[in-house]
Amino acid sequence: MPSTPLDESRRTTPHSVGESFRIKMVQTLQKVPYDVRASALREAAYNVLRLPRERVYLDFASTRGNAGMTDRQLSALMIGDEAYAGSANFYALEQTCRDLFGKQFTVPTHQGRGAEHLILRGLLRPGQTVATNGNVLTLRPLADALGLRVESLLSSDAFDPSSKHAFKADPPLAKLKALLEGGRVHLVVLGASLPMLGGQPLSLEALADCAALARRYRVPLALDASMLASAAYLTLTNRRGGDTLSALIRRYADLCDVLYLSGREDATCHTGGLIATNHEELYVTFRSLVVVYEGLHTYGGQAGRDMQVLAQGLRDMLDESYLAFRTRKLAYLARHLAEAGYQVYQPLGLSGVCLDAATAPIPGLTEPARSDEPGAARSANLAALFYLVSGIRLRPTPTAALGGRLDLLGVFVPRRCYTERQIDYLIESLAHLRKYRIATTLQIRDRDPVAPELTRYRVDGPFITEYHDDFRPTYTPEPYFMKVVEPCRLKPAAERATAIREAGYNTFLLRSEDIYIDLLTDSGTAAMSNKQWATMLEIRESELGSEASSLFLERCREVLGYRHFLPTHQGRAAEHLLSQAMISQGQYVINNMYFTTTREHQERAGGVFVDLIRDEAHDPRSPHPFKGDLDPGKLTDFIAKHGPQTIAYVCVETNVNMAGGQPVSMAGTKEISAICRYHRIPVIFDATRIAENAFLIKTREPAYADWTIGEIIRELMALGDGCTISAKKDVLVNIGGILGVNDPALFEKCAALCATFEGTPWSGGLASRDLAAMAVGLDEMTEYDYIRSRVEQVQYLWARLKDAGVPVVEPPGGHAVFLDARAFLPHLPQEEFPAQRLAAALYEMSGVRGMERGIVSAGRDPATGRHRGSKLELVRLTIPRRVYTYSHMDVVADGVIELFRKREALKGLRMVYEPPMLRFFTARFELL
Ligand SMILES: Cc1ncc(COP(=O)(O)O)c(C=O)c1O
DSSP states (O other): OOOOOOHHHHHOOOOSSSSSSSEEEEEEEOOHHHHHHHHHHTTTTTTTSOOOOOSSSOOOOOOSSSSOEEEEHHHOOOOOOOOOSSSSSHHHHHHHHHHHHHHHHHHHHHHHHHHHHHHHHOOTTTOEEEESOHHHHHHHHHHHHHEEEEEEOOOOGOOOOTTOOOOTTOOOOOHHHHHTTTOOOOOEEESSSGGGTEEEOOOOOHHHHHHHHHHHHHHOEEOOOOTHHHHHHHHHHOOOOOOHHHHHHHHHHHHHHHEETTTTTTTSSSEEEEEEEHHHHHHHHHHHHHHHSSSSSTTTTHHHHHHHHHHHHHHHOHHHHHHHHHHHHHHHHHHHHHEEEEEOOOOOOSSSSEEEEOOHHHHHTSSSSSSSSBBHHHHHHHHHHHHHHSSSOOEEEGGGGTTTEEEEEEOOOTTTSOOHHHHHHHHHHHGHHHHGBBBSSOEEEOOOOGGGGGOOEEOOOOBBOOOOOOOSSSOOOOOOEEEEEOOOOOHHHHHHHHHHHHHOOOOSSSGGGSEEOOOOOOSSSSOOOOHHHHHHHSSSOSSSOOOOHHOOOOOOHHHOOEEEEEEEESSHHHHHHHHHHHHTTTEEEEEEOHHHHHHHHHHHHHOEEEOOOOOGGTTTTTOOOOOOOHHHHHHHHHHHHHOGGGGGEEEESSSSSGGGGGOOOOOHHHHHHHHHHTOOOOOOOTTTTTHHHHHHHHHHHHHGGTTHHHHHHHHHTTTTEEEEEEEEEEOOSSEEEEEEEEEEHHHHHHHHHHHHHOOTTTTTTHHHHHHHHHHHHHHHHOOOHHHHHHHHHHHHHOOOOHHOOOOOOOOOOOOOEEEHHHHHHHHHGGGGGHHHHHHHHHHHHHEEEEESSSSHHHHHHHHEEEEOSSSSOEEEEEETTTTOOOHHOOOOHHHHHHHHHHHGGGOOOEEOOOOOOGGGGTOOOEEE
């Protein structure tokens, strides 16, 4: 039996608010084994900031330049106008600064420090002083290089981890006034948020006060707006009043003479910066410097594409629902770290969570250093220990450079990058850290001449007591992080009500933009990986003898094992070709239940559809682990009654969709295959969900527990003579299908049909890039960590619903959770379309789109013209692959549970329009 991988205490997780985005592109995460971590740490001289990225599993050391881009930023990359002068992208950036900040003049720079350089050089002479609350890490070395002095403008509150002051970036006004009065400051630079302290914000009031002072003494004021959206959002949540986020941003911007930023923080770029101002004489100063140090004033050291990405990122950073989600996510992290015994720096900003290293509950850290030489900060010791134990990098952040005495360990959370499960993994690893003891603390070996934070350490003895590989997290996190995301949001209830009414209560007729979480289908909805995208870009488009075709065929043969393959534009096309090639008029086709398009093509080819699935498949309550299996007794009887020659083939669907994503077993399929081989009846798999089925065989059929997913797939496929596949599911692509057979004569027939209906037999009517994406997807689907996290996410949603008493099809399948609409709405007769009604109501309740799988999908009997009726009356909630996170699953679960409480109020539907075939796609209904 399947075991749900959940532990009771975590089942009601706190993520009832979902992200304001879904995942569009993922990148694989690699775990780093202990031995490799240990040697990498030694090579990095025990300073985690010296570790190469590929030696780090999860990287929480910085929020700079490592965010997941939005899909619009990704497309902005593609509209780079790489002109030397007057690039269209520059004008897009300039317009964005006018719209967002109200600044007329914009000077692009290669990064934030490029902007800082021009500002310091342009506005100060050697020997003069800049006063700042902010970014000393980049400002101080620049000031040193230019012969300038730096005055810190941080208040004592900033160094008090328990002070509740909401705006710890606010400078001490009296100090600033004294400095200005004494003529000892010539430029004021204020950071809108302080990343080193977790993103502490600067208040609008403090900025206004400083601006008034600076004006009085005729000293220019520059605002570092790299995290201005964060600061403005925290201001919004701390005050009452009618300002919108963009209005507040504008008010901050209005108070400074010069605004500058790094695109690598709130604007989620990987490079790029800018200076913006309304003062023409300042602009002229920067413009004459930018050409010397950065690039021409209309590109300033950025590629055209990067300016476009920055322009887009600045607009995307106004997404308030993302900032709200991030706030909650960081609060969740902080709460759990506090529970694990760490003192958390308060209040939280929007960069991450800082822990007080001085009070961290780790044995050994409190021991005095053994040599006279000063030891490394505790945060450096802690970060080294944590990396060694978990492979996760945090950032040691002693605040001496800021003029304080705090020693913080920064958990900086990259934007739109890691999922909750990965955050949970971090939390559990930090709690687990207490099991270790630092045996010998780090000593400073030599300071780095370029960057003080890159100091090398040595350890005069063993660093930690023995390592035990005993960390068992509650969940296995997804084996990928988010590379590109796509915004999605919940529309207001009234708009959802209108949308579903206008869609005739058919979720197929809703517009995607009206949906928050789209569980209509797992078909073509997967997030592709960076590797798939890279291969797509690499491949040459060619209709003849395409290299993509060779790659595709090679992976098909390796993963699926048949001799001949054809690509098709999608699954139903493969079904079309195969049905036409194999079925003669009046022949039976045996199936394990049915899939709509499969059955349609069998019948159109003259076949007589027969369902011989085992009886448990029709019972949503039966916990049988392999409800997808054909019933061998029924098959034998059928053959005995009709004769084997009357049967065109037996079609075995893996992870039977219409039965609730229920798998077939290896043992059961072997039995069916043996019967068919004996009678010379071909077996054709619908292997659309073969990887999920293989995972369920591995976890439910003990004989295969030690087999790899790839081995199970090959073993299963070897029981058949061919397959059709909709590659839009397990193969992780957005378009594509596969037809595979062993028999060369059958292949010839299919290839000829392919040329007629699809395209050349080596392209199947697909672009070469789509063949390439399928080739990579075939490999990715067999990776154990991936398929496990995929199926476990489905099981998680299932378990939450089941625990709340919602009637769901049992046991959980591989790709979807099916609600039993008959049991959910027992007061509605099937003629009132209970599943159709439930799907529509769920959309209205929570913006979640599911699909009817019941009497509407079953269609009408062509002979009698009556509804075919359907034993199962289900709503399918299908989870797209690598797209949604656990917090999205919680939103879905909460919505269904709420609806279940209110179920009695739901009335049935009347069908008011019915198309002649596949009616579920376009039928329309009205409320009774
Ligand atoms: C089991 C099964 N077979 C075949 C198909 C048809 O494939 P496609 O939609 O790619 O034409 C699907 C699609 O939903 C499916 O789930």
